[in-house]
Amino acid sequence: MADLSKFDINSAANPNNNIFGLPFSEEEARVVILPIPWEVTVSYGAGTARSAEHIFKASLQIDLFDAEMPDAWKQGYYMRPINPKILLKSDFLRKEAELYIDFISKEQVVEENTFMCKSLKDINEGSAYLNQWVYEQTAELLRKDKLVGILGGDHSTPLGYWKAIGEKYGDFGILQIDAHCDLRDAYQGFKYSHASVAYNGIKEIPQLSRIVQVGIRDFSQSEWEFICNSNYRVVAFKDRDIKTRLYEGETWKSICDDIVKALPEKVYISFDIDGLDPKLCPNTGTPVHGGFDNQQINYLIRQIIRSGRQVVGFDLVEVGISELSWDSNVAARELWHLCNFMVVSNPVS
Numbered sequence: 001m002a003d004l005s006k007f008d009i010n011s012a013a014n015p016n017n018n019i020f021g022l023p024f025s026e027e028e029a030r031v032v033i034l035p036i037p038w039e040v041t042v043s044y045g046a047g048t049a050r051s052a053e054h055i056f057k058a059s060l061q062i063d064l065f066d067a068e069m070p071d072a073w074k075q076g077y078y079m080r081p082i083n084p085k086i087l088l089k090s091d092f093l094r095k096e097a098e099l100y101i102d103f104i105s106k107e108q109v110v111e112e113n114t115f116m117c118k119s120l121k122d123i124n125e126g127s128a129y130l131n132q133w134v135y136e137q138t139a140e141l142l143r144k145d146k147l148v149g150i151l152g153g154d155h156s157t158p159l160g161y162w163k164a165i166g167e168k169y170g171d172f173g174i175l176q177i178d179a180h181c182d183l184r185d186a187y188q189g190f191k192y193s194h195a196s197v198a199y200n201g202i203k204e205i206p207q208l209s210r211i212v213q214v215g216i217r218d219f220s221q222s223e224w225e226f227i228c229n230s231n232y233r234v235v236a237f238k239d240r241d242i243k244t245r246l247y248e249g250e251t252w253k254s255i256c257d258d259i260v261k262a263l264p265e266k267v268y269i270s271f272d273i274d275g276l277d278p279k280l281c282p283n284t285g286t287p288v289h290g291g292f293d294n295q296q297i298n299y300l301i302r303q304i305i306r307s308g309r310q311v312v313g314f315d316l317v318e319v320g321i322s323e324l325s326w327d328s329n330v331a332a333r334e335l336w337h338l339c340n341f342m343v344v345s346n347p348v349s
């Protein structure tokens with residue numbers, strides 16, 4: 001255990017310490033945050049590959065005292081350094097993807113252009129490489145009984161972690177906070193697109209028994225049909241339906257009760273920041289108006305824990321970067337709550 005006798009939670013954060021200004025090494029920390037600087041397939045705004053370092057900086061401003069969970073952090077939180085090779089690979093493939101997206105937007109035929117065929121192959125192989133890398137990193141951490149959170153990057157990044165979660169915990173469900181379903185089959189030709197992560201999870205991870213999507217407000221007909229034909233393996237709580245119930249006098253608690261009931265015992269939280277109201281994340285890759293206040297989501301997670309369900313892991317993805325660091329400020333605070341919630345949900349036996 002780290003020696004906390006000289007650590008004062010009331011003083012300003014020491015920038016030489018790790019995330020949230022905490023003094024833990026990876027060995028000492030129970031929670032390890034793995035940053036994944038990757039945004040090869042983003043289709044609208046870019047920047048999320050570099051958000052982890054901004055979130056790290058913003059995290060130093062957070063007040064560590066949480067009256068609700070005052071001791072959680074004492075179990076140790078640690079963020080790994082950003083892997084420069086992964087970032088470099090993302091930047092390189094992103095350039096190829098931009099040319100490719102521009103090419104298909106002009107309705108040109110990929111099969112007739114060998115350069116574009118090669119680009120698509122490189123991008124799909126690079127994404128498969130990333131998934132394997134994430135799987136190996138997270139599986140190793142889970143073997144050491146760490147609690148793991150992923151910090152994206154775009155929403156394609158956690159797929160390898162979901163596989164490792166399935167192998168460690170068996171059947172589990174995902175609570176997906178998102179404006180989008182991410183149920184597209186190879187969006188724009190990219191097999192491991194950010195817009196396909198839920199589809200790939202369902203197809204590739206047998207232990208993933210259900211995805212419960214909350215906040216959905218921008219989706220295609222094929223995604224909607226996928227949900228309707230999924231035999232409840234994907235359940236969607238659409239933003240419009242949630243808001244209608246609220247406008248007609250139902251409480252957020254009763255809606256959360258329904259969301260919690262739809263989840264199995266082991267719950268993984270996949271938090272796409274664009275599920276929130278874009279006033280909280282204006283620079284996210286694919287913003288859509290509508291969505292939630294941060295306290296609504298924190299209340300929902302609290303209700304999941306109160307129900308006795310176990311939060312086995314999380315990812316926080318699609319955080320944009322901005323001059324005034326507003327997006328990373330919000331994300332750092334949500335990351336803090338996610339770490340606290342995960343620790344409280346996994347008492348040391």
Ligand SMILES: [Mn+2]
Binds near residue numbers: 155318
């Ligand atoms: Mn998403």
